[in-house]
Amino acid sequence: MIELFNIYWIFFKIGLFTIGGGLAAIPLLQNEALTRGWVTKARFADMIAVSQSTPGPIGINLATYVGFNEMGIVGSIVATIGMVTPSIIIICAIAKFLKHFNENKIVRGVFLGLRPAVTGLIASAAFSIALIAIFNIDMFKLTGNIIDLFNLKAVALFVIFMYATNKWKYHPIFYIIIGGLAGLLIL
Structure with missing residues (x-):
């Protein structure tokens, strides 16, 4: 209680x-x-x-x-x-x-x-x-490798979705569904 x-x-x-x-x-x-x-x-x-x-x-x-x-x-x-x-x-x-x-x-x-x-x-x-x-600070701390600082798949999805939402004016729900599916499949 x-x-x-x-x-x-x-x-x-x-x-x-x-x-x-x-x-x-x-x-x-x-x-x-x-x-x-x-x-x-x-x-x-x-x-x-x-x-x-x-x-x-x-x-x-x-x-x-x-x-x-x-x-x-x-x-x-x-x-x-x-x-x-x-x-x-x-x-x-x-x-x-x-x-x-x-x-x-x-x-x-x-x-x-x-x-x-x-x-x-x-x-x-x-x-x-x-x-x-987007950032993987814990992995970067372990390896010290600058490429490990970034979650490259998440960065790629971010860039793709920023481009897509600016280029094509679909309803936000469309992008939410596609983003959720992409996240499940890719990340």
Whole structure:
């Protein structure tokens, strides 16, 4: 029971301090999951890939996945509820004062000031994912060979998909499915 409350509280705090959507939650989720030993860096990268390619917000999907990883279905439910509780509380409080809230100069200023912070959190998440997916720092440390620093298959897929998404404007789901299949077959 204490473990369930602990999971709820951890995800409640993440949900409370995540402003800007699920991508902004990735650094907080990564910090908690790695420091608590819930997952490895590689496993976390896989969780991000699965969470990004399944329906729903990535932060909620990650919370559900981590909760399930730790305590099964009950853990996934508790983690998800913990993640969304702050948003529900805040939305209910704001809804009461919504008309005046949007017109308040201070509130507009706060949200304007939060944009760079959210951008920074998303950039941090992208950098963390790139470090895990594209670079193989552990192998480089073992061999000292510069070519071992890069996961060449992942780099090749990255370049191919960057080219393809810029050249052909297919629906993102098409690229998610193709990328998932390519990852399963190649990596």
